Amino acid sequence: MAKQLEKKHPLAVRWLHWVNFPLLTMMIWSGILIYWANQVYSIRIFGYELFHFFPSSFYEVSKIDFWGFKIPDYLPPWAYEWSNIPYRLAEGLQLHFFFMWFFAGNGLIYVIYTIASGEWRALVPIPSSFKRAPLVALHDAHIVKKPPPQGKYNDAQRIAYTCIILMGAGSVITGLAIYKPTQLSWLTSLLGGYEWARWEHFYLMVGYVLFFVVHVFQVVLAGWANFRSMVTGYDIVDAVEEQPEPPPTEEVPA
Amino acid sequence: MSQDKDREVLLEKVREFEERTGHTVDSFPDDPNNTASVLKEHRYLSEPLSAGDAGRRMFIKSLTGFAVGGVAAATGILSWLWMPGETKTALLRRTFEFNEKLSQIFYRPSRLAPEFAPDQVTAPRTNGMEGLEGEIDTAAYTIAVGGLAGRTEDLILTLDDIRKLPRTEMVTEFKCIEGWSYIVMWAGVRFSDFAAKYLPQTHNGTQPDVVNRPQDLLPYVYITTPDEKYYVAWDMPSILHPQTLLAYEMNGSPLKPENGAPLRLASPTKYGIKQIKRIGRIEFTAERPKDFWADPQYGYDWYAGH
Numbered sequence: 001m002a003k004q005l006e007k008k009h010p011l012a013v014r015w016l017h018w019v020n021f022p023l024l025t026m027m028i029w030s031g032i033l034i035y036w037a038n039q040v041y042s043i044r045i046f047g048y049e050l051f052h053f054f055p056s057s058f059y060e061v062s063k064i065d066f067w068g069f070k071i072p073d074y075l076p077p078w079a080y081e082w083s084n085i086p087y088r089l090a091e092g093l094q095l096h097f098f099f100m101w102f103f104a105g106n107g108l109i110y111v112i113y114t115i116a117s118g119e120w121r122a123l124v125p126i127p128s129s130f131k132r133a134p135l136v137a138l139h140d141a142h143i144v145k146k147p148p149p150q151g152k153y154n155d156a157q158r159i160a161y162t163c164i165i166l167m168g169a170g171s172v173i174t175g176l177a178i179y180k181p182t183q184l185s186w187l188t189s190l191l192g193g194y195e196w197a198r199w200e201h202f203y204l205m206v207g208y209v210l211f212f213v214v215h216v217f218q219v220v221l222a223g224w225a226n227f228r229s230m231v232t233g234y235d236i237v238d239a240v241e242e243q244p245e246p247p248p249t250e251e252v253p254a
Numbered sequence: 255m256s257q258d259k260d261r262e263v264l265l266e267k268v269r270e271f272e273e274r275t276g277h278t279v280d281s282f283p284d285d286p287n288n289t290a291s292v293l294k295e296h297r298y299l300s301e302p303l304s305a306g307d308a309g310r311r312m313f314i315k316s317l318t319g320f321a322v323g324g325v326a327a328a329t330g331i332l333s334w335l336w337m338p339g340e341t342k343t344a345l346l347r348r349t350f351e352f353n354e355k356l357s358q359i360f361y362r363p364s365r366l367a368p369e370f371a372p373d374q375v376t377a378p379r380t381n382g383m384e385g386l387e388g389e390i391d392t393a394a395y396t397i398a399v400g401g402l403a404g405r406t407e408d409l410i411l412t413l414d415d416i417r418k419l420p421r422t423e424m425v426t427e428f429k430c431i432e433g434w435s436y437i438v439m440w441a442g443v444r445f446s447d448f449a450a451k452y453l454p455q456t457h458n459g460t461q462p463d464v465v466n467r468p469q470d471l472l473p474y475v476y477i478t479t480p481d482e483k484y485y486v487a488w489d490m491p492s493i494l495h496p497q498t499l500l501a502y503e504m505n506g507s508p509l510k511p512e513n514g515a516p517l518r519l520a521s522p523t524k525y526g527i528k529q530i531k532r533i534g535r536i537e538f539t540a541e542r543p544k545d546f547w548a549d550p551q552y553g554y555d556w557y558a559g560h
Binding site: 001002003004005006007018022034035037089090091093094095097098101179180181182183184185188189193194195198228231232233234236237239 | 297298299300301302303304305307308309311312315316318319320323327330331345346347349350353357360361362365366367368427429431432433435497522523547552553554555559560
């Protein structure tokens, strides 16, 4: 069967996408070095503490008990030693306030490019995307056989990729509110105060990590050709058959 | 030909099109192309190629893409890993300084930190005992002030000299660089009131005017504990902020030794590391002073400004 090469991702988008990976990694890593200096940060779900970001001196076994299996709610001492994080707050701040410029700049260029090039059309959800997005999840879960409608991105991708950009903006805004809580006190207050802004900044990071896990999982499932298209920009597709002639519309004499 | 006949031809064509492509009106919203078609996504397709040609072209593109990407990634990672320690330290320190300059451009002393009601005060936490060793004799306590207009020697002040100045109270959030914060009620003297009484020198020899021409004053303030084991540097705009106090009371009672008795700085314009306890000497200076936590062995931000 005849094939065609389809141009999928512009050069700018590919660079911005891949450059974002080490930048976000450095932002998360340095951010953890910063959060690690205080013991209040943890992941809680409905009041249950799943994971506590804090040193081994606070290590203890959780009271959550699943039929004898106790979940540790602090990072165990060996993991703490291994990760080599203790007392690196100053280094975390140095890295965070260095890489923030590149992270924010990369995101800003991406947004400007996406708007200017018209790429946003393939990316932002349309109203019906929210209705159809569950189909994508059901198809991925092998509950619905029929593949969901797929343009360059499907409806779930449109929502996810737009969300991650909004989250990026959220990180910059909550970050500014923490960075200059007096000069930008209106912003900090708008976010619920200094403590809240720190939590929001923290949970956005947790959101990135969850996004990353799902994203990588989906990319693995989607296969090599999809991954390759984010590097080369191209994918091989079956040749599109010629469109049929439009049905005759001229008036026919009676 | 009748109209019915034409209609049949047309329907036949539509039916044939639907069969061939699978697109029907009824297939909405499951039609594979409908998302694309609704927003008129353009597809950029090459001319039709044989499977072999397509594969060969793709292979060349992959080779180029992965080679360029690999070289770029290796360059980035290796240049970061192999960057000499001093270069990296200098780069990060200069970034702090760049951020500081930018912060100062946008800094306005009129922007205040939120103040709270006295009943919103939360349990305090104590941190940092550098420079607080040994007992102090409050009755004999003095504070030396250097860099005053018209003087070369330090001026020695007693706590009563400070208490005579206008009293200011504020309930603000104290923020530690480690990430925790709590709400404290402070009482003391605005540093700007102190500087208006004990005038700092100017850098251009003009008569000091703290209220109207603060930019003419010496640009830095260096404050140390009596034993000089803890020391902080402040920029003049931040220390003249209306919420920067020389505090002598905390939460309604005189400062406790661990909170910086008898006199300390309290300000929501900088992190706690800058709000020095047990002030022994205050010096107005033209030189950018050293700062305990900004020293190279610690590496914190010299400005640390909010």
